[in-house]
Amino acid sequence: MNRQFAFRPVKVKQMNTQLDDTAPDGEPDATQLILTDIQSGLFPQGAWLKQIDLETRYGRGRNEIRRALDRLAQKRIVEHVPNRGYHVYKADGKQADDIAEIRIMLETGIIPKVVEMATADDIRNLRALANRFESLILHGTMLELYEANLNFHGALVQLSGNGELNSVIAELRQRTSSAPVSQWRTRARIEKSSQEHHQMVDLLEAGKADKLKALIETHIRQG
Amino acid sequence: MNRQFAFRPVKVKQMNTQLDDTAPDGEPDATQLILTDIQSGLFPQGAWLKQIDLETRYGRGRNEIRRALDRLAQKRIVEHVPNRGYHVYKADGKQADDIAEIRIMLETGIIPKVVEMATADDIRNLRALANRFESLILHGTMLELYEANLNFHGALVQLSGNGELNSVIAELRQRTSSAPVSQWRTRARIEKSSQEHHQMVDLLEAGKADKLKALIETHIRQG
DNA sequence: CCATCCAAAATTGGTACCAATCTAGGAGAA
DNA sequence: TTCTCCTAGATTGGTACCAATTTTGGATGG
Known part of the structure; x- marks a missing residue:
């Protein structure tokens, strides 16, 4: 047969490029729902996640729950014990430090490139995100604060131009901050964080890469 | 009731701390099997992985195959298209560069600590691993070489004392090297790699952190 | 009173089946 | 012939069921 490429009406179908996909209907994936409930403190550390309850x-069907739990287990957010089920991972102190260390290496490592690449628009955008975090201290929930913080750091990382880095760092953050967000930090610490966000933008604008690196390091370490 | 902690014969059950678990019977997980077949080039880039074939x-049962494919999709080694199935991910050039960049940040970032921590035993061990890689150039398969390379770098990372770093780096490596190992590199490049392994051990023994960093950077970039 | 043992209930996890969807290939019209 | 439409086959993916395992709570014996 000759016509290897007959033209047919091709139905383009959206592929799953995201890590946690959302259904096109706006129905969020069960993985994300469970993760949020863990991060919000509804399921505390060590709690058993029974499939029927979820x-x-x-x-959702049993199948989707099982898949979600398996994914969370792969990400080491929950732990699987055969024939017993899944329970929320207990973050070790050493482990949290190790992960913070990795984040520092990555988030400071890209700073030279970030300083080089950042445009005036980018800096405006970062300021907006820093402001959003600040305003949420008073009027937002803890979960909103948590996400605003993620957005700020994510935007900073994005400027490096390294598309893979975001997913890696996001994954790392998910692993530690599964500790209840409710008692994330004290009010004083949160306000200090907010100030540091603004300082980071200032240092970025001034092009002071080394000082920015040092600030990010302390910022992550205390977080 | 008063006795909150009655002593019963406790059956200790092994938990899954590894990322890709192997059953206690020595039956390897389907995820690992499929991954190996992808890395060995049996399933080339873009190939569709039909559940029945696997x-x-x-x-294995259909269920285990489905779970394995979902895990590989989470790791971005295969891509999932709804109602069409899973196919081997096509690695983008930019993406490979981005991942190499991340690896460089991490593997050079820990070098100060590695230099500080390394004992004479550690150095002997590294030499042995470098030798193993070298000997496999002649007598080993490509897959064995690939794994020996992983072992060498893994041992180096291990010296940093950061337990989390290994899993992060391993995951990164899996993402790019899903390109067929068969045509991994030319013979000349492999021999150069082997030489560099030895040089790395030498520099580590001499305590020359900066030169070691530079070598690792070029080593990763050309790999 | 306390530990041990046993049976019932609950939970997990695998297997089989079936509906929804897509692809391939042939019949029919221009 | 060449394009379009349609049916048959293949594949995916969800649901329901059931076996294996564990936990719970009470009965039994020291």
């Missing part, structure tokens, strides 16, 4: 809570 | 090939 099934009824999120209104 | 089922018969590995002698």
Whole structure:
């Protein structure tokens, strides 16, 4: 047969490029729902996640729950014990330090490139994100604060032009901050964080790479 | 009731701390099997992985195959298209560069600590691993070489004392090297790599952190 | 009173089946 | 012939069921 490429009406289908996909209907993936409930402190460290409970809570089939739990286990957010089930991972102190160390290496490592690449628009954008975090201290929930913080750091990382880095860092952050966000930090610490966000933008604008690196290091270490 | 902690014969059960678990019977997980077949080039880039084929090939139930494919999709080694199946991810050039960049940041970032921590035993061990790689150039398969290389770098990272770093780097490596190992590199490049392994051990023994960093950077970039 | 043992209930996890969807290939019209 | 439409086959993916394992709570014996 000759016509190897007949033209047919091709239905383009969206592929899953995201890590945690959302259904096109706006129905969020069960993985994300469970993760949020862990981060919000609803499921504390060590809690057992029973499949039936999750099934009824999120209104999903057993299958989707099982898949979600397996994914969270791969990300080491929950732990799987055969024939016993899944429970929320207990973050070790040493482990948290190790992960912070990795984040420091990555988030400071890209700073030279970030300083080089940042445009005036980028800096405006970062300022907006820093402001958003600041305003949420008073009027937002802890979860919103947590996400605003993620957005700020994510935007900074994005400037490096390294598309893979974001997913790697996001994954790392998910691993530690599964500690209840409710008692994330004290109010004083949060306000200090907010100030540091603004300082970071200032240092970036001034092009002071070394001082920015040092600030990020302390910022992550105390977080 | 008063006795909150009654002593019963406790059956200790092994938990899954590894990323890709192997069953206690020595039956390897389907995820690992498929991954190896991808890395060995049996399933080339873009190939569709049909569930029935995998089922018969590995002698596993449909369920385990599905779980394995989902895990590989989470790791971005395969891509999932709804109602069409899973196919081997096509590695982008830019993406490979980005991942190499991340590896450089991490593997050079820990060098100060590695230099500080390394004992004479550690150095002997590294030499042995470098020798093993060298000897496999002649008598080993490409897959064995690939794994020996992983072992060498893994041992080096291990010296940093950062337990999390290994899993992060291992995951990164899996993402790029899903390109067929068969045509991994030319013979000349492999021999150069082997030489560099030895040089790295030498520099580590001499305590020359900066030169070691530079060598690792070029080593990763050309790999 | 306390530890041990046993049976019932609950939970996990695998297998089989079936509906929804897509692809391949042939029949029919221009 | 060449394009379009349609049916048959293949594949994916969800649901339901059931076996294996564990936990719970009470009965039994020291």
